[in-house]
Amino acid sequence: MIIWMIIGMALVTAIPRVLPAFIVDIVSFPKWVDRWLNAIPYAALGALIFPGILSVKPEAPQIGVIAGLTAVLLAWLDLHIILVVLGAIASVFLLTL
Numbered sequence: 001m002i003i004w005m006i007i008g009m010a011l012v013t014a015i016p017r018v019l020p021a022f023i024v025d026i027v028s029f030p031k032w033v034d035r036w037l038n039a040i041p042y043a044a045l046g047a048l049i050f051p052g053i054l055s056v057k058p059e060a061p062q063i064g065v066i067a068g069l070t071a072v073l074l075a076w077l078d079l080h081i082i083l084v085v086l087g088a089i090a091s092v093f094l095l096t097l
Contacts, residue, residue: 024037041075041080048085052088053065063092067091067092070087071084071087071088
């Protein structure tokens with residue numbers, strides 16, 4: 001019984017977070033909503049990446065800076081926000097090997 005409760009809570013938590021990322025590209029919104037939604041990836045990028053840049057590895061701050069620049073480049077190329085975040089994570093992983 002407990003495992004079903006855990007699975008249910010995981011789904012209830014995950015679905016509202018993941019679903020909008022896939023629906024935004026399919027649904028057509030008015031022009032003013034599209035302009036507002038186009039700002040979300042940059043705001044999310046700042047909220048997710050910037051604190052990590054400051055504290056990713058205190059003894060090697062260049063790793064965080066490189067990962068941040070990678071994220072900025074991927075966002076500038078108009079990639080999906082999930083790919084931008086994964087690209088920054090991958091760059092930190094590769095630089096810390």
